[in-house]
Every structure is written in structure tokens, then in C-alpha cells.
Amino acid sequence: MFGRGRGCLAGGMTADTVNTANEKNSTTVLVLGGTGKTGRRVVSRLRRRGNVEVRVGSRSGRPRFDWTEESTWDEVLDGVDAVYVVYAPDLGAPGADExxxxxxxxxxxxxxxxxxLLSGRGEEGAARAERAVRTSGAEWTVVRCAWFVQAFSEDFLRDAVVDGTIALPAGEVPEPFVDADDIAxxxxxxxxDDGHAGRVYELTGPRALTFAEAAAELSEVTGREVRYAPVPEAEYGAMLVEHGLPEVEATFLAELFSTVLDGRNAHLTDGVREALGRPPRDFGEAVRDxxxxGAWDLATVTPGA
Incomplete structure (x- = not known):
């Protein structure tokens, strides 16, 4: 682990910075998206490591961080050694690479x-953003991921599981869902740790499932009937608008999902083993946990992405 003394932060941070070690020998890590699916898991693990100061960057944090306001970047970056970079709304969005x-x-x-950098598989926009990080002069690592298992339990498909119908423009294409704990x-x-600079780790689970197969496993685990309903891209976009999403964003997401779920990402990779020396966790184990x-209990309130 690397680190260097930082005297400028003393007294300048609030609860968003957790001091867990002597400042002279500690490493300061900024976690963007630190309340989301992977970010909060990264924060938790960093806090347990020791000799690490963890700073969470968000629009509600202190200091505040906003991707759309460059004036918020300097203060949150001051004194930081390493950054876990999660971009919102998506690396594939127009202009994200810039x-x-x-x-x-x-x-x-x-x-x-x-x-x-947390990145996505098979996205041209994400690939451009990856190149921007690789040419920045930093020691970089790209963590390029399949769809998260937690999309069904903590994200936009959670309500669909509760309602019993998962509608997506995915056809019968298999997806090797990856567990967010493995990503973290x-x-x-x-x-x-040393040895990861300059690496692209493409992370998947150990097997690929169609969304219909995933729905069947979710039915077994939750004890309620869950089915998969394939829908055309345009229909899916219209559904998102009906649920309150702005039309531009709905169109972007419908196009993105149709693209990355066209079969290009159906193959398995060994990125988890390459990075950690162990196999990835299976979809079934993750959804059972x-x-x-209580992920699908009706009273459960789940965090954001």
C-alpha cells in the first residue's frame, strides 16, 4: 500500500472523511459514488483495511462533489492519493469521455x-472514457463489468421482481451477471495494492443466464412468481417515460440496453480470478443472500445506484 503524509486536511473534513490511521503513514482514498452499489461496499472495505483515510465524494457531501461543476473538484481531490471513479449517469452518455x-x-x-475506473462491457462511450483515464498520467486500473446481480435487488429491477415481471429489450441473450461484492x-x-496498475479487469460471474433463467431463479429464491417479458427497444423507452424518466434519458437507456444486450457480452471472463486469485461468486448465491x-420485502428501502 502506498501513502504519504498529509497535513493540510487536519480539521478540514467532516463525517465524510474517516481517519483510521496515523496521518503520516496513511493513504487517502476518494470514493466517488460512495453511497451506491459498489461505492458503499468499497468504502466499507477500505475502512476495515486500516492505514486508510476514506473520503466520500457526492453532491451532498462535505466537501461537495458534482460531475457537472468543475469548481467542486479541487477541494475534494486535495490531499488524495487514489480515487475510485464512478461516473453518473453512465460512461456511455454523450460527453462522458470529455x-x-x-x-x-x-x-x-x-x-x-x-x-x-468502474466501466461497462461493450459500450463505445465507456471505451472512450477508459482511454481518457489511461492517458492521464496516473497509475490506472479499469474494472470493466457485466450487469450487476444487484440490479435485481438494489436497483431499477428490484421493483420489477416484487411486481413479478422483468421487462427489458434483451431477447434470449445470456448475461454473465457479476456480484457487486466481487467488484468492490x-x-x-x-x-x-501493487501489481494492478495498467490492467483492465473484465469481471463476470461464473456462468451466463438469460433473463428468463434469472427470473426463474429469482422465483425460487423469493417464493413469488417472477417472469421475464422481452420488449422492443422503442416500447421499453416508452415504458421508462411512463414511469417518469425524461424522454432523452429514456431513449438513451433503451438504446444502451439494446446495444449491450445484443450478445456481444454473453461470454465469460476470468477477471475476478486474475485480480484476486479466486473465482467469482455465483448469481444464485448472491440472490440467496x-x-x-430482505431485499424483496415490500417495506425494504434500497439505496441508489
Whole structure:
């Protein structure tokens, strides 16, 4: 683990910074998206490692961080050694690569040494954003992921599971869903340990399932009937608008899902084993744990992405 003394932060941070070690020998890590599915898992693991100061960057944090306001970047980056980079709304969004390039260059100029980027498989926009990070001058690692298992338990498909119908423009294409806990383990290793710089870890689970097969396993785990309903891209976009999403965003998501679920990402990879020396966790195990924790109980309130 790398680190260097930081005296400028004393007294300047609030609860969003957790001091867990002597400042002289500690590493300061900024976690963007630190309340989301992978971010909060990364924060939890970093806090347990020791010799790490964890800073959470968000619009509600202190100091505040907003991707759309470059004026918020410097303060949250001050004194940081490594950053877990999660971009919202999506790396595939128009202009995301330009924002990512500006952020990465600014981070390096302010002394950040490592950037660990959460990316998506099969997205042209995400690939451009990856290149922006790789050319920034930082020690970089790309964590390129399949669909999260937690999309069904903590994200936009959670309500669909509760309602009993998962509608997506995916056809019968299999997807090798990856567990967010595996993603967090890889990210923390890349943030703190040597040997991961310059690597692209493409993460999947150990098997690929169609959404119909995933729905069947969810039915068994939850004890309620869950079915998969394939819908055309345009119909899916219209459904998102009906649920309150702005038309531009709905169109983007419908196009993105249709693209990444066209079969290009159906193959398995060994990224978890490459990074951690162990196999990835299976879909079935992850959803059983989620059910045991009440993920689909009607009263459960789940965190954001």
C-alpha cells in the first residue's frame, strides 16, 4: 500500500472523511459514488483495511462533489492519493469521455497517483472514457463489468421482481451477471495494492443466464412468481417515460440496453480470478443472500445506484 503524509486536511473534513490511521503513514482514498452499489461496499472495505483515510465524494457531501461543476473538484481531490471513479449517469452518455478526461487530468495535477475506473462491457462511450483515464498520467486500473446481480435487488429491477415481471429489450441473450461484492474486492485491491496498475479487469460471474433463467431463479429464491417479458427497444423507452424518466434519458437507456444486450457480452471472463486469485461468486448465491437480508420485502428501502 502506498501513502504519504498529509497535513493540510487536519480539521478540514467532516463525517465524510474517516481517519483510521496515523496521518503520516496513511493513504487517502476518494470514493466517488460512495453511497451506491459498489461505492458503499468499497468504502466499507477500505475502512476495515486500516492505514486508510476514506473520503466520500457526492453532491451532498462535505466537501461537495458534482460531475457537472468543475469548481467542486479541487477541494475534494486535495490531499488524495487514489480515487475510485464512478461516473453518473453512465460512461456511455454523450460527453462522458470529455468530462472523464478533464477530471483525470485535474486529479493528476493535484497529486493523485492512482485512478480505478468502474466501466461497462461493450459500450463505445465507456471505451472512450477508459482511454481518457489511461492517458492521464496516473497509475490506472479499469474494472470493466457485466450487469450487476444487484440490479435485481438494489436497483431499477428490484421493483420489477416484487411486481413479478422483468421487462427489458434483451431477447434470449445470456448475461454473465457479476456480484457487486466481487467488484468492490477488485477495486480495493487496485486502489491499495501493487501489481494492478495498467490492467483492465473484465469481471463476470461464473456462468451466463438469460433473463428468463434469472427470473426463474429469482422465483425460487423469493417464493413469488417472477417472469421475464422481452420488449422492443422503442416500447421499453416508452415504458421508462411512463414511469417518469425524461424522454432523452429514456431513449438513451433503451438504446444502451439494446446495444449491450445484443450478445456481444454473453461470454465469460476470468477477471475476478486474475485480480484476486479466486473465482467469482455465483448469481444464485448472491440472490440467496439478498433474499435473506430482505431485499424483496415490500417495506425494504434500497439505496441508489
Amino acid at each position: 468530462v472523464m478526461g478533464s477530471f483525470a487530468r485535474r486529479a493528476v495535477a493535484l497529486g493523485v497517483r492512482r485512478l480505478v 474486492d477488485v477495486a480495493v485491491a487496485a486502489l491499495l 439478498a433474499a435473506a437480508q
